Amino acid sequence: MSAQPVNPNVPPDHVTVEIDGQSLVVPKGSMIIQAADKAGIPIPRFCYHEKLPIAANCRMCLVDVEKSPKPAPACATPVMDGMKVATRSEKALKFQRSVMEFLLINHPLDCPICDQGGECELQDVSLGYGRSVSRFNERKRVVPDEDIGPLVATEMTRCIQCTRCVRFTADVAGTYELGGMYRGENLQIGTYDGKPLTTEISGNVIDVCPVGALTNKVFQFRARPWELSARESLGYHDAMGSNLFLHVRRGEVLRTVPRDNELVNECWLSDRDRYSHQGLYSEDRAVKPLKKVNGEWVEVSWAEGLSAAAQILKAQSGDNLGVLVHPATSNEEGELLARLASGLGTGNLDHRIFNRDFSDAAVAEPFAVSLAEIEQADVVVIVGSNVRHELPLLHARLRKAQVANGTKIHAVNPVDFDFTFKLAGKQVVAPSQIASALSDAALRDAVKGASRAVVIVGGLVENHPQAASLRAAVRDFAGATGAAVCRIPQGANAVGLVAQGVLPTARDAGAMLAQPRSAYVIYGIEPGLDFADAPAARAALHGAQVVAFSQFACASTRDVADVILPIGALPEIEATLTNLDGRVQKAKAGGKLPVEAREGWRVLRALGGELALAGFEFTDLTGLRAGMQARSVTPSASAQPAVAGEGLEVAATAAIYRTDAVVRRAAALQSHPLNLAPAVVMSPDAAAQLQVAEGQMVKVGTSAGKATLPVVLDKRVAAGTVWIESGHGATAPLGAGRVTVVAA
Template identity: 85%
Template sequence: MSAQPNNPGGTPAIVPEGHVTVEIDGQSLVVPKGSMIIQAADKAGIPIPRFCYHEKLPIAANCRMCLVDVEKSPKPAPACATPVMDGMKVATRSEKALKFQRSVMEFLLINHPLDCPVCDQGGECELQDVSLGYGRSVSRFNERKRVVPDEDIGPLVATEMTRCIQCTRCVRFTADVAGTYELGGMYRGENLQIGTYDGKPLTTELSGNVVDVCPVGALTNKVFQFRARPWELTARESLGYHDAMGSNLFLHVRRGEVLRSVPRDNELVNECWLSDRDRYSHQGLYSADRAVKPLRKVNGEWQEVSWAEGLAAAKDILAANNGDDLGVLVHPSASNEEGALLARLASGLGTGNIDHRIQNRDFSDAATAEVFGLSLAEIEAADTIVVLGSNIRHELPLLHARLRKAQTTRNAKIHAINPVDFDFAFKLAGKQIVAPSKFVDALGNADLRQAVTGNAVLIVGGIAENHPQAAAIRAAARDFAAATGAKLCRIPQGANAVGLSRAGVLPAGKDVNAMLAQPRKAYALYGIEPGLDFADTAAARKALAGAQVVAFSQFACASTRDVADVILPIGALPEIDATLTNLDGREQSARAGGKLPGEAREGWRVLRALGGELALSGFEFTDLAGLRASLAPVTVNVSTSAATPVAGEGLEVASTAAIYRTDAVVRRALALQSHPLNAAPRIVLNSDDAARLQLVEGQMAKVGTDAGKATLPVVVDARVAAGSVWIESGHGATAPLGAARVTVVAA
């Protein structure tokens, strides 16, 4: 929508079709027909006070703060809910309009506790700002103020509902954006209050956004509560790095400590929202096991050493085990700059054994991360959407929100092919709940292909991408897209999988599976928590245990200490300047926010120093600008390896990443670990399979493969496909189960 000044030079203006001419505060504007007064005013830069109106939420018109004076109208009109008409004249600052607005402001403050000095919203509160301009210095009401009891709605959002002015922004967010309908208005008249209907915590993966939309201090950030005042904080532009969307955000920092994250508007990526995973993960940066000094294992004991000694030890290991004896394994959230230097390091040491695809299992088609065939913004305009092998709500929470938006605003038809009938916040036009090995057949379903019409998109998620026969599924997805005209969107398995693929962090030699199945003499691990980050943890631990290992790590966790010989502490994304490339192929920059802990250093600095010690080419730059000037896409003739067969005994594994166990930082964010969506490790199977195996709900079962075994509680759920068992990765208890099939017996 646009509002353009009309007739600025005194000559008659041509009004485009579908537009009307209105006058606001004496300024003539041409605006789209059907626009609301407040929308036209906003686009023209004319301020109108408001509380309930939010451009991303449905109109409610219940705060009445935006009342304006419309010519020939006997009553004030709410600017947010009054459509413009041709020739309409509106006054937002006339004596009459100001009287309306001041009266509403006075009524809104009757019951407000006016506790700004102790309110977490103080200093960034819309109510404070508007009351300064429209409020009275003294209230004419001296009656007792009402008090509303607070609710505990979970570990992320704090409540002080006596401050609530019933704008219903939070209600509309949970209903219309998140789709969970968890908040609502209860009672009537002066007893109206906002809350949950059942007294349970919020379960939406986007719950932190109610803090952003709340115009007062009724809903605040529980993790940030009482930590700092807004004027003490410095904002740093950064990015979400826990999925491939690359949500734009600000880090709010005080004296080098990241105290909170808030969304940074970008309509092409995350709009104005932020997932809870990106919003609250900064807690994990301050875990007790953070790597803060270089460590070296001497006679089986860890010793703190200087950087010179740590780099020398790393140099000795890498120099003595170069060529095919060396493997380089990289976490897929590493930055473009780090990825480029790791590729140079591997090349300089004569090895093609470098890979970031640590969650993948099938490399027979040499597949790498690809840019989406349709951009995030364009997906909203799709007529038909097919989701293949993804719990999209957990894998990409904000893409899930866009799919819901496509359905609710454009009636998009959404189909799903999954091993579990996952809980989505939108209705499915069709679904096939089948074991992952049946995905290829499901894509060939004639009814599904006939249902794909118009502007269509096929979204392929982690269950498919990380399956032991992913190559066959990818081939079937390409065939489906070609036959139906759908745009193919394969979700990159890692925050910067696209960027690392472009940087050449791919194997010309052995891929990650081959490196672990045929152990190398030495490994360089970059940003990896070896006990939880690999698709096949058992194979990884076995291979690493028998080799010399240099770990560049943010955390000196138990699994890293078990396998490493040297640990070099590096910064996480919120602490470094870096670029990441998201699933749209958009290269985005993050600025250092938090202070590096202890003696930790930016990863690129550590790699530059190590490259210098090894006298390798490509490490001659002196600063980040010099490094970035040397970056260029790298083409790698990616090696292949045979696919793992799925045939055999046992139940087929449908593995998804637990929403708040996706990487080392998230796993250490205490508030996220307390969230209702963070379920305990378990195996989930349908009732028929449970009955056949003589298992019941809550019973402990032994789950095993040739590689490893685990004892887990049983959950019986009809949503799971027959012949499958659903397991969430990211837990220590499920880490040994990195196989295509598992046997399940009563413990």
């Protein structure tokens, strides 16, 4: 065999192809459409999506390949060395126009009333490749619609069977909830069983749908795309910090869509981030400063509200004052809160309001392995996390890692949570047994051999009453196996607030509530539901003077506060957040601040001026940012809380759509099937021992408080354990130690 000439300009594993006369060097195995996209050569398509498996159903991307007697689908035809492709030749255009004509045969003529009008791929492509008159005179088919839940609206007569939504639910979400039914002209896309979509990332089917068959039910009929302005913003309901656009009309946020960032959320968005904007317009939104006068709430001017707040803080400064901050608070607001606490002489400042154990002085820290690098891990161990609800898009990345790279995933949890990837191994144990489970020789051996191993530690560990010992067990496991530790920050900006020094030099959040102060500042907190120990918080705040900076004048805030100063939520302000990778990301103001509410940094600046404190002399956000600097604060450790020795252990997780005040007010999310009613969930064996039955009301008591809840039986719960979701008023009195259960 003679030696073949080698082109020195072509890298190994690459080939040379020609598309529309343009010579390209592309990787072997690439499809024609991928090579064309890389070169900026447009090829029409409907079924092809770069993040989904290739289906080649729509045939809109047919191209003319030299020496090929038939048209070739560009999305499913691999490039070959020396291949010549024409995408705009007379033959290619004939292929594409013919396919366009077939696709429009049954499509309804309802563009004027379609929500997708103005941003519809079918409209765009038909403008370039469609005929002005249809030759099809027969009756168009009609497809009945399914109700697939409160988030996604259906108009399946418009469907062109591209199967993007089917492939998304199967390959990205992993729930296999949509599929094709019947054959030929009768083919329909649906759920078959008529049940609503239950995946936590279902809204992405709206983005991948190239027509108006799947649209945003919350946004439906509210505005046209050309009426909207796009504002860059961030997801603030978990620590991932998903990049997104707020679509705004006249100051009202009407829709949220993903903004591509391969290093964070790729092109996806969780439903929690997509639909939470509904909560901004709740009836109990704080819109004017409020002051309690003789036990009654009175609307006051900003001058009077700030004066009342300043009087409380002047009279109760120093160690008498506690400052409690929500961990989704922006870096700029965190900086000013640190300055405020310093100026008032208090070291009682903390954002770790979900924590129960401060004995190891643990703080949030960036992931040891970035989100993008986790996909390349050989082995991942999930410890104490329902990661599918805690970080929906990290869960999607883990599924992608397993499917694409064969990543082996193990889980150590008190509940056998539903993941959409297969587990290489799992241990379902009571929370107190997580440490011993991590000592298991088989698990350690499975991780030791990996070149890239990652341990993901979730909220079940981070917010447990014995979190310090569990974190120590994780560190020991990582040291023995060489795994990198990724602790999920408990709050959207927990990492950023650590950097800004929103940490105690005296009492931590737990100590501030266990040893009540005379006055408190609570920032962005809904006191009835946002504290790990709600009964202790209520008792401490009731006996003190409280200045509340809040987005909502809810019942629990009115109950404990003396002054309420209304502030904007993240979609309404310009701010920065630091995500779990340690990436500082900017959000621009989108929605209009309601009535007299103001950006938090403006209110803090005005209050600092009222108190004549140093560090509040700036006049704008640029001036504030110019003076910001990282603070290194090492909080002191406190005693580890005791856990009562009797009863069943509590595994407490945050309910997916009850994580913060804004999400709790988003009506569509509250009617989603994943938003379960508050209950005490236990195994059938535990119920038999306690002599209680499914649906029976029981009295549940912990060292923190008592509640009356229905029983739900679930064999996934570990022996000796009950599973409770936080974020509900009914479960707020309960802690996370041990619980006694008796019939009501």
